[in-house]
Amino acid sequence: MMASLMAGAVRPGRSVKRSVSIWELLVWAFQREKISIEFDELSRLAGERPGVGMEYILMQRHNLGCSVDGGGRSEPHPDADLISSALAALPEAVGGRRMAVWIASLAQSGRWPEVDCQPEAKCEPATVRRCKHGVYAERSFWSGDGIMHRWPQSQLGKNDGYVCLVRYTGTARDVASQRRQWLQWWSALLELRTTFQIRGLSAFEVTDSMPPMAPWNSGGQ
Incomplete structure (x- = not known):
């Protein structure tokens, strides 16, 4: 303002x-x-x-x-x-x-x-990547964070095991x-x-x- x-x-x-x-x-x-x-x-x-x-x-x-x-x-x-x-x-x-x-x-x-006088909770990609085709959410291979374990390697296909990390904005906090x-x-x-x-x-x-x-x-x- x-x-x-x-x-x-x-x-x-x-x-x-x-x-x-x-x-x-x-x-x-x-x-x-x-x-x-x-x-x-x-x-x-x-x-x-x-x-x-x-x-x-x-x-x-x-x-x-x-x-x-x-x-x-x-x-x-x-x-x-x-x-x-x-x-x-x-x-x-x-x-x-x-x-x-x-x-x-x-x-x-x-x-x-x-x-923000009219807050609205949103879920957005934590990081994005830009290329000639546009802007996309960046993905990464999930290896665990100490709380949630990674997926068993033997059960994953070639394109499996990837996640898109997100962040929340406009929350009550x-x-x-x-x-x-x-x-x-x-x-x-x-x-x-x-x-x-x-x-x-x-x-x-x-x-x-x-x-x-x-x-x-x-x-x-």
Whole structure:
């Protein structure tokens, strides 16, 4: 699912704040401002003290007025730096660093996590082969897998003993995994939305708008 991107060629100004959703804000920061997450900044600003959360890091950002070195390009917007810091300090309760990296990757591509709103169980060949006549399921001689024994060689003909290995997709386990990942991602966005609504940004006003919490309940959007 492709998320909508914010339009406009001019950087947000400081006089009038633009109302955006938390997802639009993340996409702007990673696509337009091209920020990255600096996890080492946590120890630098927090003085190597454990247990320092997102709120403390953002306050230090405001107090110091500092920004991450842009590496030879123009410095990112101050709000983009705050977004980077907030992601780097994302609490473990909503995924921590692993979730922060995932959110950054999704925002860079402008896509939401994959979730099948109308799952359908399928049985497909594990591997296929292609030739001039088309695509065919690949077969192999069955020699056993430790659970099912191979066929007795003396009872097999010239073309007997071959199998086509298959895999199942769209199973209940696959659906549950996708939905669990979606809800974790959604919870992390909610945490970030709350943070920026409380702390505030210089150029943006974060609205209550969020991606659907459970898109599978309405058949997907």
